[in-house]
Amino acid sequence: MQAFFDIFDIYLLEAVINGILLGGVLALLALGLNLIFGVIDVTWICYAELVMIGMYAMYFLVQYYGISYFLAAPLTILLVAVLGAALHYLVIAPLLTAPPINQLLATGGVLFVLQSFATVAFGIDFRNLGIRLPVLAFGDMNFSYARLLSFLAALVGMVAVYLFMTRTFTGTAIRAISQDRQIMALMGVDTKRIYLITSAIGGGLAGLAACLLVLQYDVHPFVGLSFGPITFLICVLGGLGNFIGGFIAAFVFAEIISLGGLFSDLEWGYVLAFAFFIVMMFIRPAGLLARRR
Amino acid sequence: MMGRGRLAAWAIGLAALVALPFVYRDPYHLHILVLILIWSFAYTSWSMMGRFGLVSLGHGGFMGIGAYVTALLWNHLGWSPWIGIPIGMVAAGALALIVGYPCFRFRITGHYFVLVTLALSGIVLQVITATRDYTGGSLGYTPNRAPGNKLFALQFDDKITWYLIALGVWLFGIVVWHWVDRSMARYALEAISEDEDAAAAAGVDVTAEKLKITLLSALMTALAGAIYCQYQMFITPDTVSGIAVSLQMVFAAIVGGLFVSLGPTFGAVITIMLAETLRIGFGTKAVGWDNLVYGVLLVLFIIFLPKGILGSLLDRLKPQRKVSRAHEQEAVQIARPGT
Numbered sequence: 001m002q003a004f005f006d007i008f009d010i011y012l013l014e015a016v017i018n019g020i021l022l023g024g025v026l027a028l029l030a031l032g033l034n035l036i037f038g039v040i041d042v043t044w045i046c047y048a049e050l051v052m053i054g055m056y057a058m059y060f061l062v063q064y065y066g067i068s069y070f071l072a073a074p075l076t077i078l079l080v081a082v083l084g085a086a087l088h089y090l091v092i093a094p095l096l097t098a099p100p101i102n103q104l105l106a107t108g109g110v111l112f113v114l115q116s117f118a119t120v121a122f123g124i125d126f127r128n129l130g131i132r133l134p135v136l137a138f139g140d141m142n143f144s145y146a147r148l149l150s151f152l153a154a155l156v157g158m159v160a161v162y163l164f165m166t167r168t169f170t171g172t173a174i175r176a177i178s179q180d181r182q183i184m185a186l187m188g189v190d191t192k193r194i195y196l197i198t199s200a201i202g203g204g205l206a207g208l209a210a211c212l213l214v215l216q217y218d219v220h221p222f223v224g225l226s227f228g229p230i231t232f233l234i235c236v237l238g239g240l241g242n243f244i245g246g247f248i249a250a251f252v253f254a255e256i257i258s259l260g261g262l263f264s265d266l267e268w269g270y271v272l273a274f275a276f277f278i279v280m281m282f283i284r285p286a287g288l289l290a291r292r293r
Numbered sequence: 294m295m296g297r298g299r300l301a302a303w304a305i306g307l308a309a310l311v312a313l314p315f316v317y318r319d320p321y322h323l324h325i326l327v328l329i330l331i332w333s334f335a336y337t338s339w340s341m342m343g344r345f346g347l348v349s350l351g352h353g354g355f356m357g358i359g360a361y362v363t364a365l366l367w368n369h370l371g372w373s374p375w376i377g378i379p380i381g382m383v384a385a386g387a388l389a390l391i392v393g394y395p396c397f398r399f400r401i402t403g404h405y406f407v408l409v410t411l412a413l414s415g416i417v418l419q420v421i422t423a424t425r426d427y428t429g430g431s432l433g434y435t436p437n438r439a440p441g442n443k444l445f446a447l448q449f450d451d452k453i454t455w456y457l458i459a460l461g462v463w464l465f466g467i468v469v470w471h472w473v474d475r476s477m478a479r480y481a482l483e484a485i486s487e488d489e490d491a492a493a494a495a496g497v498d499v500t501a502e503k504l505k506i507t508l509l510s511a512l513m514t515a516l517a518g519a520i521y522c523q524y525q526m527f528i529t530p531d532t533v534s535g536i537a538v539s540l541q542m543v544f545a546a547i548v549g550g551l552f553v554s555l556g557p558t559f560g561a562v563i564t565i566m567l568a569e570t571l572r573i574g575f576g577t578k579a580v581g582w583d584n585l586v587y588g589v590l591l592v593l594f595i596i597f598l599p600k601g602i603l604g605s606l607l608d609r610l611k612p613q614r615k616v617s618r619a620h621e622q623e624a625v626q627i628a629r630p631g632t
Contacts, residue, residue, distance in 0.1 A: 043404050043407070045411070094596050098595075098596075098599060099599075100403060101348050101403075102595050104348075104404070105543055105544065105547065105591075105595055106596065108540045108543070108544070108591075109588050109589075109591035109592035109595065110588070110592060111536075111540065111588075112537075112540070112584055112587060112588030113585060113588035113589055113592070115581075115588075116581040116582070116583075116585040116587075116588060117581075117585055118581075119584070120585055225418070225535065228415070228536070229411065229414075229416065229419075229536065232408045232411055233408075236409055236412070240408070268423055270416065270419045270423070271420055274412065278392060278395070281392075281395040281396065281409065282399075
């Protein structure tokens, strides 16, 4: 038994648990993107930039207007949800019949717009909330309280989406549309409305992620680039539009990043994750849980 | 294929371009022209595969590898860019094969392909940032000034030399574009972009054809990155790699027009002139305004003019060619997922 503990080093355990905590937030990010892809069949390249706007909203609401964190969070979620709906209404809806790649590139244009908007409006300074949450000590291991809170909130958010999708009429309609978009219009489902609602939910999830990420990271106009690519990797690895696959992939990636970061810099964790991703592309090209189409 | 009149037009145009710097010497305008030529070459390289429905957002990665490998070999090992550039190109080509092979072998198309390549360019950015002890990280990197032989170091001070180099590289890109345009590979790739299964059934080696064009495109993009680095003598991860650069390539090619040889060049002229005008117009005190306008224009372009300016213009000028271009209309419907 003693030998087991010698090998099973305490830092390793700390990294593993931190990885799980990080995985919660990544899973939340991937969920929003997967939802949009699964239902509307569009990839929002600018998804991480929506999160960035949400982080700024949190910063200004809390720091500038002095609103308490727990009051600011719902406001931010609402704001980003509205942004998501607006993105769909203004950019995606006119392109619904266009080639998919044009839809994708148009959201890429929105990425530029949001980034430069943030640069113009807020400057390029790094800003943080100034909330320092205590560090939780458990034995010799340290966990950041912020991460624990994020993990729990992410789980609650995901369960809420799950319940919405399975227990409500609108949720059922959303799932039905993702299965067959032509037939559902004939069954009397207002596709346009469902798309708008889905976009709003996707935006809301980005908003929730923003509320949680702002606790751990500084916000600046290019912050989206630091976790945007990883979110796309997770979605592809899980299988685009596959919620459970995305969920698992998020935790796998978070563990790789966390454990990789244990041995070297955090960026090398990302590099390791990428190497893993390429290998997985050989083994399971259409995602972890894919059924071949 | 090319008519005598068109050939003459090309020759006259080229002669004018070569003569230009000896007549007109304004350094700022020459600088803009060199940038336009280098980026045109990069955009042309991208459109080599983009026109066949292989929409890659990983080209920022290839460009970054070309630029950084060349600069790193020069600074750390003292290897001349004449050796460094081929090595950088080979490195980018190898990466293209590593990522491309599984993608094509396992029929990863549409959104999947875009996202896989997107991740690729993001990760090249991460690696450059992570190895900051060698690459300078996000602060950027400067190749050392050559003490002796300028030609050996591929560093020139005067704009005219660079203009001619950039012109040569750009012309090389256009020639390769036409070479592919006339090759059998073009028909194979067009067939693939319309229906992979049918193409495979007709005896086209889908994986090999796609890999070839991807490799070619990646090699050329890496060359563009290296030339850009040698010209600017300063590179940052954000200017030569990453998602922003990849998107910039795709946009310029689409704005100009994917399916005509000068389309990407036209796109480069428009986007760079636009960016410069906005930058000068708004001044340095309002950083970001130029990109804001740029982004809005690009979204509008994709919604209202998806075939690009030059593509749409040519369509309007030559209505009789519409029939023969029917396949290109089809090819606009690129990257349809799950078909």
